[in-house]
Amino acid sequence: MQPLLDEYPLLDFFDEFADELGVPRAHYAGLAATLRSIDITEFRHRVDLVNSVLLQRGVTFTVYSDSRGTERILPFDLIPRIVPSGEWSLIKRGIAQRVMALNAFLGDIYGPQRILHERRIPAEMVFSSKFYNREMIGFRVPRDVYIHVSGCDLIRGRDGTYYVLEDNLRTPSGISYVLENRDVLKRSFPRLFENYQPLPVDDYPRRLLDALRHSAPAGVSDPVVVLLTPGIYNSAYFEHTVLARRMGVELVEGSDLLVHDNIVYMKTTKGLQRVDVIYRRIDDDYLDPLVFKADSTLGVTGLMNAYRAGAVGIANAVGTGVADDKAIYPFVPEIIRFYLGEEPILPNVPTYDCTDDPQRRYVTSHLDELVVKNTNQSGGYGMLMGPSASAAERARFKEAIEASPRDFIAQPIIPLSCHPTIVGETLAPRHIDLRPFVLLGDQVDVPPTALTRVALTDGSLVVNSSQGGGSKDTWVLDD
Amino acid sequence: MLSRVAESLYWMSRNVERAETLARILDVNYNRTVDRNAAGRERAARIWRSVFDMAGISADVELLEGASLASAAFERCTFSTEYRTSIVSCIRIARSNALSVRAELSTEVWECLNGLYLFVEAQSPRSVAREGPSSFLRSVRDTAQAFGGIVDATVSHDDEWNFLQIGRYLERAAMTARILRNHDFSDDSAHEWQRLLEMCCASEPFAKAQRLSSDPNEALAFLFLHRSFPRSIRFCTHEVDRALHRISETAMGAYSNEAERVTGRLQAMLDFVQIGEILDEGGDRFAARFAERADAIGSSIQSSYFPRVPVG
Numbered sequence: 001m002q003p004l005l006d007e008y009p010l011l012d013f014f015d016e017f018a019d020e021l022g023v024p025r026a027h028y029a030g031l032a033a034t035l036r037s038i039d040i041t042e043f044r045h046r047v048d049l050v051n052s053v054l055l056q057r058g059v060t061f062t063v064y065s066d067s068r069g070t071e072r073i074l075p076f077d078l079i080p081r082i083v084p085s086g087e088w089s090l091i092k093r094g095i096a097q098r099v100m101a102l103n104a105f106l107g108d109i110y111g112p113q114r115i116l117h118e119r120r121i122p123a124e125m126v127f128s129s130k131f132y133n134r135e136m137i138g139f140r141v142p143r144d145v146y147i148h149v150s151g152c153d154l155i156r157g158r159d160g161t162y163y164v165l166e167d168n169l170r171t172p173s174g175i176s177y178v179l180e181n182r183d184v185l186k187r188s189f190p191r192l193f194e195n196y197q198p199l200p201v202d203d204y205p206r207r208l209l210d211a212l213r214h215s216a217p218a219g220v221s222d223p224v225v226v227l228l229t230p231g232i233y234n235s236a237y238f239e240h241t242v243l244a245r246r247m248g249v250e251l252v253e254g255s256d257l258l259v260h261d262n263i264v265y266m267k268t269t270k271g272l273q274r275v276d277v278i279y280r281r282i283d284d285d286y287l288d289p290l291v292f293k294a295d296s297t298l299g300v301t302g303l304m305n306a307y308r309a310g311a312v313g314i315a316n317a318v319g320t321g322v323a324d325d326k327a328i329y330p331f332v333p334e335i336i337r338f339y340l341g342e343e344p345i346l347p348n349v350p351t352y353d354c355t356d357d358p359q360r361r362y363v364t365s366h367l368d369e370l371v372v373k374n375t376n377q378s379g380g381y382g383m384l385m386g387p388s389a390s391a392a393e394r395a396r397f398k399e400a401i402e403a404s405p406r407d408f409i410a411q412p413i414i415p416l417s418c419h420p421t422i423v424g425e426t427l428a429p430r431h432i433d434l435r436p437f438v439l440l441g442d443q444v445d446v447p448p449t450a451l452t453r454v455a456l457t458d459g460s461l462v463v464n465s466s467q468g469g470g471s472k473d474t475w476v477l478d479d
Numbered sequence: 480m481l482s483r484v485a486e487s488l489y490w491m492s493r494n495v496e497r498a499e500t501l502a503r504i505l506d507v508n509y510n511r512t513v514d515r516n517a518a519g520r521e522r523a524a525r526i527w528r529s530v531f532d533m534a535g536i537s538a539d540v541e542l543l544e545g546a547s548l549a550s551a552a553f554e555r556c557t558f559s560t561e562y563r564t565s566i567v568s569c570i571r572i573a574r575s576n577a578l579s580v581r582a583e584l585s586t587e588v589w590e591c592l593n594g595l596y597l598f599v600e601a602q603s604p605r606s607v608a609r610e611g612p613s614s615f616l617r618s619v620r621d622t623a624q625a626f627g628g629i630v631d632a633t634v635s636h637d638d639e640w641n642f643l644q645i646g647r648y649l650e651r652a653a654m655t656a657r658i659l660r661n662h663d664f665s666d667d668s669a670h671e672w673q674r675l676l677e678m679c680c681a682s683e684p685f686a687k688a689q690r691l692s693s694d695p696n697e698a699l700a701f702l703f704l705h706r707s708f709p710r711s712i713r714f715c716t717h718e719v720d721r722a723l724h725r726i727s728e729t730a731m732g733a734y735s736n737e738a739e740r741v742t743g744r745l746q747a748m749l750d751f752v753q754i755g756e757i758l759d760e761g762g763d764r765f766a767a768r769f770a771e772r773a774d775a776i777g778s779s780i781q782s783s784y785f786p787r788v789p790v791g
Contacts, residue, residue: 056594056597057589057590058578058593244582245581250481250582251581252481256481268480269485269638269642269784
């Protein structure tokens, strides 16, 4: 027998699994014992089995760059990531704090704009944001909640410190993989699972529905909630179906809805039925062709009027994107201090503001050490990984930064932590991040549901599914 | 329930049913025409021309190329993607409908259909040729039939299921009619009757019901008018009628929309017509007329429940 865990090489990064001496950390000891007792070939067999189950179930995402819109399964790594309770309670407090502060920030910049008047952050940063939505100025959203669902990205530096890399306040995806991964892993390692007793993830849909129902217009006691999807070709369509099914709400496309006298209805076989809350998984720009992109066929004509008339709740609120604009990100610690009077619990990654001349000069002359991100793009698109980029790519980014500095930020490369991952026939360290989800209803709720993404390519620091990333089940431990 | 969802369920169900019937038709006829010596090429060509008509494929049998007529015709009806009625096309359409209503389907229903899709997509004329089409066709048929069973066992029997029933039985009635339309009523040789019964999955039920009767008219009456054989035209029409009435909650025998009116009228005719009258008109003509009326039911369901113009 050739055990799965034999020699595990340590790299010069923080490793989740083992300490500097290569000894498994306390919360990984049980997993280590199991991995030492499993034969590699038998394990490969399990992996194949899991992949065929995922394909049959249709646990897939669509890759846009591929012209055929191929459905792929998100590579699922069977080795679970374990988060001990102490770390989880820090994460929980830290991300809840951020969401509360950012929610207050949104209410402010679309309302009294105190933070701008007091010059705590530069007004032009907000007003120049592509995601600042003038339709929302002066409109009070139901129950003052903007960010019903968010999923920030956390990474760990060389000393194991958790940093917030991005806030993702628009339509973060990934929760369906958390639910599916857990299901698959439970079947693959029932005994191990029983010993660890990680916190269950399957009540996430109920908690999400609670938050959504809370955003119904005042006076509606039993709101009708729908999930609005762009349709079957969207990369996250699978997730939309999972959530709609598990929440027991209708999954609708734009053409299923219509607005009449500022009331939103869905077209059913029994006529029109009123809709009170829309959990939309389409971007602001496509919501309503009357107000945004006129050629959008994904949205609903007249929806913004109905929203502004207070006849329907939309989650997340329109215009939340400004708070997770990458150019606003450097100001989040200040936003926390301003609205909550607290120090940030989780630090930001140091970030260079390219609109500031000295900082921009530093960035353009150190592109080979930095990661540059376009503030208008997400999901790993429009990004430069300095050290691995070609000279031509760097030159192209330099030119683009000089031309429109507001569109870029730069960050030092954070050496993401590593985690044992199945690579061929062995376990090897691969870089990972963590995406926990925060729900905001009548109170802030952080369910123990986090997605661990893993960069499957050797040495790669990019974990996005569109760029060759995979995922792991994430076990949050109780005390 | 959303109109779009009802429409997708209806088409999903129709296409699975069609793939199932087509798989059986191909299996029955492939085995009867593959034997080169026994069956003359002319007879084989006649059979495949009729199969193409049942399958809605407009190719000229005489122009088919390939090792044998049977294999070439089988390939055309199975793998051709230029026709929306080949087995592969039907399953693709059904699966894409299923995908668009994924949130409404039970996991079991989805996995069954997705499994069928993945199975069929993984096949090619070459891979099937190795062991002959029979086991492939059998898998398609079995899975499509299992699909119906899983639907019945895992979907609540309310509107969602009613639309699935309508799709299933309307398609089945239409396919039985298309098979009968292509039957040569002047040929009363035993093997022609047997072929007809087998294509309708009726040879055993008929034998049981008729105690080995060899009267061709009895077999025709069985396929057209039997009260409880689940592929007879009358039975299928009745199921469509019942599902429509369950949806609208209108009393049977009355109607509240065009779909119910058209179906009810056809149902009444089938309840009271006698087999002698059908044969006087000509069984094939009667079947052809029925197929047209089934299409009319389809259009009226479309306009009653899935209107193209936005409601309101």
